[in-house]
Amino acid sequence: MRNKFLSQLLGSLLVMTATPGLAQAFEEINDTLYLENKLAIHLYQASELADGKRALVSAIELPEESIISIDIHNINSALSDATSSPERIRFPFIPPGKTEITKNSAGFACGFRIVDVMDEDIRSDEIMDRTDLCLSLSDLRVTGALESNGTDALKSFNEFMQEGRLHSMNSLSKYVDRLRAERIEFGVIEKAAVQTVISPIKNCGRGCLTVTSEYGMRNHPVLRRKRLHKGIDLRAATGTSVVSVLDGKVLATRTEKNRRTKRISGYGHYVIVVHPGNKLETLYAHLSGFKSKAGQSVKQGDLIALSGNTGIGTAPHLHFETHIQGKRGYVPANPRSYLGSILSSVAWIANLFKIG
Numbered sequence: 001m002r003n004k005f006l007s008q009l010l011g012s013l014l015v016m017t018a019t020p021g022l023a024q025a026f027e028e029i030n031d032t033l034y035l036e037n038k039l040a041i042h043l044y045q046a047s048e049l050a051d052g053k054r055a056l057v058s059a060i061e062l063p064e065e066s067i068i069s070i071d072i073h074n075i076n077s078a079l080s081d082a083t084s085s086p087e088r089i090r091f092p093f094i095p096p097g098k099t100e101i102t103k104n105s106a107g108f109a110c111g112f113r114i115v116d117v118m119d120e121d122i123r124s125d126e127i128m129d130r131t132d133l134c135l136s137l138s139d140l141r142v143t144g145a146l147e148s149n150g151t152d153a154l155k156s157f158n159e160f161m162q163e164g165r166l167h168s169m170n171s172l173s174k175y176v177d178r179l180r181a182e183r184i185e186f187g188v189i190e191k192a193a194v195q196t197v198i199s200p201i202k203n204c205g206r207g208c209l210t211v212t213s214e215y216g217m218r219n220h221p222v223l224r225r226k227r228l229h230k231g232i233d234l235r236a237a238t239g240t241s242v243v244s245v246l247d248g249k250v251l252a253t254r255t256e257k258n259r260r261t262k263r264i265s266g267y268g269h270y271v272i273v274v275h276p277g278n279k280l281e282t283l284y285a286h287l288s289g290f291k292s293k294a295g296q297s298v299k300q301g302d303l304i305a306l307s308g309n310t311g312i313g314t315a316p317h318l319h320f321e322t323h324i325q326g327k328r329g330y331v332p333a334n335p336r337s338y339l340g341s342i343l344s345s346v347a348w349i350a351n352l353f354k355i356g
C-alpha cells in the first residue's frame with residue numbers, strides 16, 4: 001500500500017514539475033467547455049458486441065442538472081463535421097432499451113467526462129473516471145454552457161445553441177486555431193503560473209490540519225458499502241472559513257438532494273472551483289453556507305464558503321477533492337499529493353497505517 005501511495009505521489013510530482021517542449025505543449029493544450037443539462041440525457045460508450053461488431057451503447061442516463069465537460073477542440077470538430085462530413089460522426093448505436101443497432105441522423109460528439117452529478121450512486125461509479133463518453137448532438141440542445149477557459153469559445157457555443165445553426169461555429173474554429181498558434185508561438189503553457197496549493201481551511205495549515213478520512217477505497221461509515229472516497233476529509237467545526245486553494249474561477253455552487261425524498265443528502269452544499277493555470281479542479285463539500293457565486297473569479301486564499309455537516313456525514317468536516325488535468329481530461333487524484341507538505345508528519349504516519 002505504501003509503495004502504491006508513494007508511486008502515486010511521485011507520479012503527481014512528475015506531472016507538476018514537467019517542463020514540456022513545444023511539441024508536448026501542443027499536445028497538452030486543453031480548453032475545457034463545461035455544460036449543464038436541463039433535462040436527463042444519455043451518454044454512450046463504444047462497445048464491442050457479441051458478434052464482433054462495434055456500436056455506441058448507452059452507458060448512463062444522466063439526471064438533469066449534471067455537469068459534463070469536453071475539450072473545445074473535440075466539440076468543435078464534431079459540430080463542424082455535422083455539416084461538412086456527417087458520415088464521420090454518425091456512428092452505429094443501440095438506443096436505450098433496444099437491442100438492435102440503429103443508424104442515427106444527428107451524429108455524436110465524443111470525449112465527454114461527467115464532472116458532477118447530484119446522485120451519490122452515480123458519483124461513486126467508475127463511469128465518473130471515463131473521459132471517452134459520447135453524446136448525441138441532438139441532446140446538446142438541452143445543455144447550457146457554464147464558465148469555461150475560453151470566453152470566445154463559450155460565446156460561439158451559446159450562439160450555436162440558441163440559433164441551432166452551425167455558422168457561429170466558424171468563429172469557434174477560428175478561435176481554436178488562433179489559440180493554438182498563440183500558445184505555440186509564445187509557449188503560454190510553460191509560462192502559466194503554477195502556484196502551490198494552500199490549506200482549504202483558512203488559517204489552518206501545518207500542525208493544524210487533521211485528516212479524519214483518507215482518499216481511496218473504504219467502507220462508507222453511513223451507507224455501509226465499499227466505495228471510492230474521492231477526496232480527503234479534514235476536521236473543521238461548522239462555520240469555519242473555507243478558501244480557494246489556488247487562483248481560479250467558481251464553476252458551480254450546488255446542493256445535492258436525495259432524488260426521492262428531496263432532502264439534502266450526499267455532498268450537501270458544495271462548491272467546485274476550476275484552476276486552469278494549475279490544471280486542477282477542486283471541490284469542497286458538506287458546507288454550511290456559500291460565500292461565492294458561480295462564475296466568480298477567486299484568488300488563492302479568498303473565502304468561498306463556510307464548512308459544515310450538510311449531506312451524508314458523521315461529524316462536521318470539510319470533504320476536499322482535487323481533479324488533475326491529464327491528457328484526456330480531469331481525473332480525481334489524491335489531495336495528499338498537494339497537501340502533503342502542509343499535513344503534519346505525525347498525522348502523515350498515523351494516516352499511512354489507517355489506509356487500506
Ligand SMILES: [Zn+2]
Pocket residue numbers: 213229231232233318319320
Ligand atoms: Zn469525504
